[in-house]
Amino acid sequence: MSIKHNLSKITSLLPKNVTLVAVSKTKPVSDLMEAYNAGQRIFGENKIQEMVEKHEQLPKDIEWHMIGHVQRNKVKYMAEFVNLIHGVDSLKLLKEINKQAKKYDRVISCLLQIKIADEDSKFGMSSQEAKELIVSEEFSELKNVTITGVMGMATFTDNTNQIEQEFKRLKVTFELLKTIDNSLETISMGMSGDYSLAIDCGSTMIRVGSSIFGSRNYSN
Ligand SMILES: *Cc1c(COP(=O)(O)O)cnc(C)c1O
Numbered sequence: 362m363s364i365k366h367n368l369s370k371i372t373s374l375l376p377k378n379v380t381l382v383a384v385s386k387t388k389p390v391s392d393l394m395e396a397y398n399a400g401q402r403i404f405g406e407n408k409i410q411e412m413v414e415k416h417e418q419l420p421k422d423i424e425w426h427m428i429g430h431v432q433r434n435k436v437k438y439m440a441e442f443v444n445l446i447h448g449v450d451s452l453k454l455l456k457e458i459n460k461q462a463k464k465y466d467r468v469i470s471c472l473l474q475i476k477i478a479d480e481d482s483k484f485g486m487s488s489q490e491a492k493e494l495i496v497s498e499e500f501s502e503l504k505n506v507t508i509t510g511v512m513g514m515a516t517f518t519d520n521t522n523q524i525e526q527e528f529k530r531l532k533v534t535f536e537l538l539k540t541i542d543n544s545l546e547t548i549s550m551g552m553s554g555d556y557s558l559a560i561d562c563g564s565t566m567i568r569v570g571s572s573i574f575g576s577r578n579y580s581n
Contacts, residue, residue, distance in 0.1 A: 364392060365399040367573045371556075375567075379560055382426050384552075384570030386411065387577045390418050396573065397423065405447075405568050409435040416442055428512075428549075428568055430484050433457045441465050447512040447549050447568075450474045450486050452494055455506050462505035470509045472549050475534050477527040478516040485513065488534040495542055510547025510565070511535050515555060524555050528562035535563070 372381060382405040385393050393404060397420060406412035407429025416425055424444040431448055440461035449455055449471040462469040473494070476485030486494070494500055495508060513531040515524040531550050539545045551559025553572035560567065571577065 364395040364573060368396060368399050368401055371569060371572060376560060378565055380547075380566045382428065382549075382566060382568045383573050384428065384568050385415070385574060386429075386570065387579065388574045390415055392574050393419060403444075405570075409439050412443070413438050426568075437461045440467070440469065443469060445509070446471045448472075448474045448484065449508075450484050452497065452499060455494075455500065455503060459503040459506045468505050468507055470507055472510050472512040472547060473508055473538075475511050475513045475531055477513040477530045477534075479523075480516050488537055491534065491538060492541065495538060508542070508545070510545050510549065511538065512547075512549035514552075515550070521555075521558065525558060525562060528555075528559050528564070532563040 375381060380403065382403050383396050383401050384405040386407045393415060402422060403424045403426060405426040405428040406415065409427065412425055412427060425442060426445045426447060427439060427443055428447045431446060431454060433454055436457050446458065446469065450473070455471065458469055458471060473491045474485040475488060475491060491511070511531060511534060513527070515527040518524065528550055531548060535545065535548050547566050548564050549566040549568065550564045551567040553569050556564070556567040556569055
């Protein structure tokens with residue numbers, strides 16, 4: 362199946378309020394170009410260096426989303442162009458993003474990553490921590506970042522019930538935070554295996570990789 366075909370299969374079934382992030386990590390720029398030529402403009406990467414290299418080579422009307430865990434010392438490499446950072450999980454990281462965004466006179470949009478999975482391996486904040494962050498004075502002083510929503514990753518499991526519970530947890534957290542900041546609009550949840558379920562649970566942004574580009578090969 363071609364990338365173009367995969368994309369149109371997914372987008373044709375997508376509700377209007379749901380944004381598709383094409384997750385292109387590990388894939389060559391030729392694959393991204395194929396998606397671009399089929400109309401896709403939002404791409405997600407999980408490594409800053411890889412995103413920087415692809416950004417340099419590809420058309421400038423692409424929106425780049427950082428979906429992976431962000432190391433503070435690498436924020437400076439993407440501050441000039443990144444459109445949305447999904448995995449923000451501390452005030453410390455927000456401060457660094459703010460500092461680097463300021464150098465380019467930009468305001469960078471961020472999502473707070475909420476820990477919804479039971480696994481220890483997943484990064485993220487509790488909903489209480491997220492709430493404390495957005496009401497804090499320190500956060501209100503950061504003029505070059507804005508929080509536009511939340512992001513979460515469900516447990517890697519075949520148990521649909523469990524995934525559904527975790528997605529619902531993120532939706533509840535979103536609604537809670539929205540009572541504090543009514544401008545929040547994004548719930549980033551759902552990947553190739555579970556995006557339909559995520560949409561049923563309230564997702565407004567899905568991050569889909571292998572269903573568009575095929576399975577990834579990490580060996581090279
Ligand atoms: C790789 C990745 C995805 C996409 O995963 P697929 O199963 O290939 O769709 C989504 N979100 C994050 C954070 C990822 O790292």
